[in-house]
Amino acid sequence: MENQNLSHSLIKNPSIYFLPGVTSQSIDTCFRLLKDNHEHHHVFFNKEHAFHNHTSHHLLAALGFGASSTVLERIYDEQKKQQMPIEPLHKKDEFDVKKCLGNDNYYHDYLEFFRNELESKKYENNIDEMIEDYLFNKDYLVHFLSGAFHSFIHLGYALEFQSKLMAIEGLAMASVDQVSVQPVLEH
Numbered sequence: 001m002e003n004q005n006l007s008h009s010l011i012k013n014p015s016i017y018f019l020p021g022v023t024s025q026s027i028d029t030c031f032r033l034l035k036d037n038h039e040h041h042h043v044f045f046n047k048e049h050a051f052h053n054h055t056s057h058h059l060l061a062a063l064g065f066g067a068s069s070t071v072l073e074r075i076y077d078e079q080k081k082q083q084m085p086i087e088p089l090h091k092k093d094e095f096d097v098k099k100c101l102g103n104d105n106y107y108h109d110y111l112e113f114f115r116n117e118l119e120s121k122k123y124e125n126n127i128d129e130m131i132e133d134y135l136f137n138k139d140y141l142v143h144f145l146s147g148a149f150h151s152f153i154h155l156g157y158a159l160e161f162q163s164k165l166m167a168i169e170g171l172a173m174a175s176v177d178q179v180s181v182q183p184v185l186e187h
Contacts, residue, residue, distance in 0.1 A: 018064050018065075019066040021065075025069050026066075026072060027063065028069075029073065030062075030072050034055075034056055034060075036076070037053070037055045038056075038111075041055065041083040042085065042107055043104070043107050043176065045083050052173070054079070055075075055076065059075060060161065060166075089112060095109040097110075097113055097175075101139065101176075110176060114167075114172055117130060118130055118167065127158055127159070127163075127164055127167040128159065130167065130171070131155055131159070131171070134171055140174060140175070142179045151171070152170075154166055154169055154170030155171075
């Protein structure tokens with residue numbers, strides 16, 4: 001589990017961004033809740049208006065402020081009340097990585113795509129390298145700049161916490177965000 005190494009690392013070398021109170025237990029709780037959110041909830045809680053699921057942002061910020069496991073559980077319990085369930089995967093022949101960009105119906109497919117990419121021989125679980133490749137990819141850049149920069153927030157947390165789940169979610173989120181800045185970038 002990705003939080004075990006993080007727990008020991010944070011306890012020995014706490015980030016300068018963390019307030020006192022971060023414990024192995026609170027880190028374990030946080031990452032368990034992040035995993036549950038990742039497996040059960042869509043990146044949007046309101047698809048009509050493309051409102052993003054902020055659960056992971058709340059949990060990781062609270063952890064950084066030294067929240068206890070009990071507080072993290074309460075945050076998650078409140079957040080999950082408004083979340084949409086993740087949709088089933090499409091058939092392989094229905095999903096095309098480039099053609100489905102900007103379509104939130106394919107969020108789960110993008111999660112699986114990026115999970116497989118991260119585990120591939122090309123990246124060998126190196127989230128830094130994968131993020132860099134996609135962040136500066138011309139097909140993806142406009143998606144990263146859309147969606148009120150939420151995918152950037154996700155990727156920032158992924159890098160800070162060395163979290164594969166956050167990296168995968170951030171890349172999948174960018175993939176399904178509707179492009180709103182392309183006309184600006186083309187000029």
